[in-house]
Amino acid sequence: MILGDLGAEVIKIENPKVGDDTRTWGPPWATNKDSNDHSTPESAYFLSINRNKKSITVNLKSPDGIQIIKDLVKKSDILVENYIPGKLDKMGLGFDELSKINPQLIYASITGYGQTGPHSKRAGYDVVIEAEAGLMYITGEEDRPPAKVGVAITGLYANGAIIAALISRSKTNLGQRIDCSLIECQVASLVNIASNYLISNQEATRMGTSHPSIVPYQVFPTKNGFIMIGAGNDKQFKILCHTIDKVEFLNDSRFTTNSDRVLHRKELISLLEERFKDETTEHWLSLLSDKEIPFAPINNIKQTFEHPQILAREMIQEVDHPKAGKIKLTGIPVKYSREALKVRLPPPTLGQHTHEILSDLLHYTNQKIDDLKANGAI
Template identity: 65%
Template sequence: MMLGDLGAEVIKVEHPKGGDDTRAWGPPFAENQDHADTTAGESAYFLCVNRNKKSVTVNMKSKGGRELLHDLVRQSDVLVENYLPGKLASMGMGYEELSKINPRLVYASITGYGQDGPYADRPGYDVIIEAEAGLMHITGEPDGVPVKVGVAITDLTTGLYAKGAILAALIQRGMTGKGQHIDCSLLESQVASLANIASNYLVGGREAKRMGTAHPSIVPYQVFPTKDSFMMIGAGNDGQFAKFCQRVGLQDLVDDARFKTNADRVQHRQELIQLIEDELTQQGTQYWLDQLQGAGFPFAPINNIAQTFDHPQIKARGLVHEVDHPRAGKIKMVGPPTKFSGFKPSVRLPPPTLGAHTNEVLETVLGYDKQHIESLRSDGAIGK
């Protein structure tokens, strides 16, 4: 999707029967009440990441299907796949074979554990890797059980790493004329995303623990209760801490020897947090938001999803796009988040219905005539 947002023509290859599993992941489903098709519901899960793609249905187990995909590879810059290592090679679609067909091909494999090693043949899922790669261990309240992040963050992080690797490989291909195989795993992407937590262990031998919303190295830097809800306060240095204290009526803490520096505040974390909570719970969140406005340090309410999309900055930046879907009618989606001065990413195509572009791609991209296409269809190489 991210490559499609940047202007790439993306062809999504799906199995003729059912297609992408996430098409059935619901509710909720987007439905056009005025549409005559009673099967018009589209999974919100599928809709969120499949814009700017064309759907082609291919049975890779058939001879005609494999030949079709080989023809497509000849004209493609990038192939992205997430099969278990060796699975596509057994079907004539591995990197070694396809690189002979198109030496310029950038072939990106995304797996749970990588292409080799003792765990290579294990299937990988976001929540499994969150558990296995340390993220779940550090997520949750100090006295609570490990919990997963609210979205599939390991999947998303791995996608971002893969996108960067693909773009880098395309730049290198521009210099060498040759493509290459990219090996991207959920496990390694998640470990890399441990960031300072990983460094604390590797450099200092410090084992991490769950801290709720608190920061292991900065105080105060966490969610605090107010009289009616919660809010996030981030005072990342001594100057910001002083400004915070002045705005909430805790000026005496600035000169308290226990809290003079960040190191002091980390050492006396529990005492300071209790003093701040005692003060903030005297008033509601909106009162404190007004008090802290323009204070020169970061703070925020804890918004729900409705409040997030009603946020004035989100509206001003035009992040939500509305597109016409052929079966679900008008749907809203989160658009490309990055702005460019010389280029505007856009939602050119709505998420496709299953196989919607099979004929178009076979005719315009591969140059197949109608007779050839119907022959493939009758042989079961492509969907109906």
């Protein structure tokens, strides 16, 4: 989707019978009350990550279906796949085979555990990897069971790797294989938590919204809700103390520096919690609004999409979907000074572009396309 947002023509290969699994991940569903199409509705999950793509259906169990993929490879820059290692090799669609057809091909494999190693053949979902690679262990409150993070991130690593491979190809005129695994991306995303362990053998704990190396840096309960405070340095802590009328904290040797505050975390947090509970969230937001200190309310999703900054930055886009009618999607988060990125294509219906791609890109005749339909290849 990110590559599509950047202007790439993205062709999504789907199973002719059921398509992408996420098409059935609902409710919620997107339905068009004004349409006469009462077939299976589109899932909100599928719609969330499939804009700026074209969908074609190809039966990979058919020799003709395999040939379609090979013909597409001849004209493509990038192939992205997420099969268990070795599966596509057996079908004649592995990197070694396809790079012979197109030496410039960038072949990006996204798997649970990578192409090598003792667990390489295991399937992996994001939530499974969160558990196995440490993220779930550090997510949640200290006295509560582990919790999963709400969304997945591996695609962000894959996107950067593909862009880097494109830059490399511009210099070498050769493609290459990208081996991107959920488990390695997850370990890499542990960042400072990983460093704390690797450098000082410090085991992590669940800390809720607080930070292992910065105090105060967490959510505090107020009289009627919550507020997030991030005093990332001594100057910001000083501003905070003056703002909440607790200047005496600045004369307490336990709280002089951030290192002191980390050592005396419990005492300081207890005092701050008492203070923030004295007033409403709205009071504190108003008081902090013109101060040089990071703070925020805890917004729900409705409040997020009503946020004036989100609206001003056009992070809600409305598109016409051929089946669901007008739908709203999240906008494109990165802005460029010379190019205005946009949602060019709504998420596709299953096989919506099969004829277009086979005819316009591969120059198959109508008779050949009809024959492919008849023998179940598409």
